[in-house]
Amino acid sequence: MSEIFAEAVNVSRRFTTEPDLAERIAVRLGARDTRKVVHALDDVNLTIRRGEVVGLVGESGCGKSTLGRIIAGMLPPSEGIVRFRGKDRANLRGQEARQARLETQIIFQDPMSSLNPRKRVVDIIGEAPVAHGLIPRREKEALVAGLLAKVGLDPSMRDRFPHQFSGGQRQRIGIARALAVNPEFLVCDESIAALDISIQAQVLNLFMQLRQDLDLTYLFISHDLSVVHHIADRVVIMYLGRVVESGPTEAIFAEPNHPYTAALLEEVPRIDRRHRSFQPVKGEIPSPINPPPGCHFHPRCPFAMDRCRVERPALVPVGGGQEAACHLNDLAERPRFTQTDNREIPA
Numbered sequence: 001m002s003e004i005f006a007e008a009v010n011v012s013r014r015f016t017t018e019p020d021l022a023e024r025i026a027v028r029l030g031a032r033d034t035r036k037v038v039h040a041l042d043d044v045n046l047t048i049r050r051g052e053v054v055g056l057v058g059e060s061g062c063g064k065s066t067l068g069r070i071i072a073g074m075l076p077p078s079e080g081i082v083r084f085r086g087k088d089r090a091n092l093r094g095q096e097a098r099q100a101r102l103e104t105q106i107i108f109q110d111p112m113s114s115l116n117p118r119k120r121v122v123d124i125i126g127e128a129p130v131a132h133g134l135i136p137r138r139e140k141e142a143l144v145a146g147l148l149a150k151v152g153l154d155p156s157m158r159d160r161f162p163h164q165f166s167g168g169q170r171q172r173i174g175i176a177r178a179l180a181v182n183p184e185f186l187v188c189d190e191s192i193a194a195l196d197i198s199i200q201a202q203v204l205n206l207f208m209q210l211r212q213d214l215d216l217t218y219l220f221i222s223h224d225l226s227v228v229h230h231i232a233d234r235v236v237i238m239y240l241g242r243v244v245e246s247g248p249t250e251a252i253f254a255e256p257n258h259p260y261t262a263a264l265l266e267e268v269p270r271i272d273r274r275h276r277s278f279q280p281v282k283g284e285i286p287s288p289i290n291p292p293p294g295c296h297f298h299p300r301c302p303f304a305m306d307r308c309r310v311e312r313p314a315l316v317p318v319g320g321g322q323e324a325a326c327h328l329n330d331l332a333e334r335p336r337f338t339q340t341d342n343r344e345i346p347a
């Protein structure tokens with residue numbers, strides 16, 4: 001197995017909600033402070049090995065982006081450690097910290113909001129490598145031309161502005177900008193979600209090609225299991241701030257261990273039946289402001305037992321390279337579920 005490249009160890013992250021105007025006024029007038037704490041991540045472990053594509057999936061609000069930003073070093077955890085190449089990111093200083101920042105690039109969903117509309121593509125892509133002293137200014141044009149070609153755009157487009165490109169082309173510009181500083185690790189946060197279906201496949205193929213050509217490591221965040229099935233070596237499933245299951249992609253798709261994973265897969269969409277997002281698993285996702293005790297999934301789980309309502313299940317190996325956090329694994333006879341009947345089995 002290749003070396004561990006990036007790692008989150010027992011990472012938690014809380015946010016305090018901002019009070020709105022009415023709440024601020026009420027507090028000034030003596031009312032109780034109504035700010036609430038959002039438990040976005042609750043003791044999460046994640047390991048990414050060199051050269052791996054790890055797919056991080058889960059419903060909206062389960063903490064995927066927060067984990068991606070923490071692993072990328074853009075956001076500190078409230079608790080826990082983030083290691084990059086074996087070193088605690090929080091302790092990196094000077095040149096080492098700068099190097100770690102450059103080696104990790106994050107590609108967001110909406111390229112338009114991250115590309116400066118007043119700058120030409122040549123500057124958008126070529127600015128950072130010059131500013132960081134990776135290349136002399138005179139080499140900027142050539143570097144940008146090469147990068148545009150690498151992401152499938154005509155190098156003659158380098159003097160255009162972002163608004164002169166389509167959504168898919170803009171995402172390619174975003175990718176070229178990320179590649180300009182020679183990263184080894186790309187965190188792709190819903191990077192293809194905003195694109196038309198046909199364009200999604202093209203950009204996904206580009207990511208896979210770049211992986212091969214440049215030996216990249218990816219954390220690929222998506223709410224779309226079919227996308228992850230297509231690109232990831234390993235899948236990590238999150239539910240309400242916790243990892244509930246992880247393992248090799250094929251194993252997870254063939255035999256999910258956690259009832260939540262099974263329920264998601266029931267709804268999914270094979271890649272050939274293109275389906276863009278999760279259908280709601282039965283029941284509402286609870287609020288991360290007030291998560292349920294025990295297993296976070298128990299209010300929606302068709303198998304929930306008394307123990308699930310009070311005791312958090314640990315994430316443990318369950319065979320086949322998979323890990324799952326489910327008390328069912330401790331039963332002498334585990335109820336079997338299939339992708340089609342998991343909703344009907346009584347508790």
Ligand SMILES: Nc1ncnc2c1ncn2[C@@H]1O[C@H](COP(=O)(O)OP(=O)(O)OP(=O)(O)O)[C@@H](O)[C@H]1O
Pocket residue numbers: 015016017018038039040058059060061062063064065066067223288
């Ligand atoms: N800066 C913040 N302030 C307050 N709450 C936040 C902040 N950032 C994220 N959250 C909350 O933390 C939880 C997890 O958010 P996050 O964006 O990580 O989830 P996600 O799985 O990526 O969802 P989505 O796909 O909708 O972005 C959500 O309840 C979100 O509202």
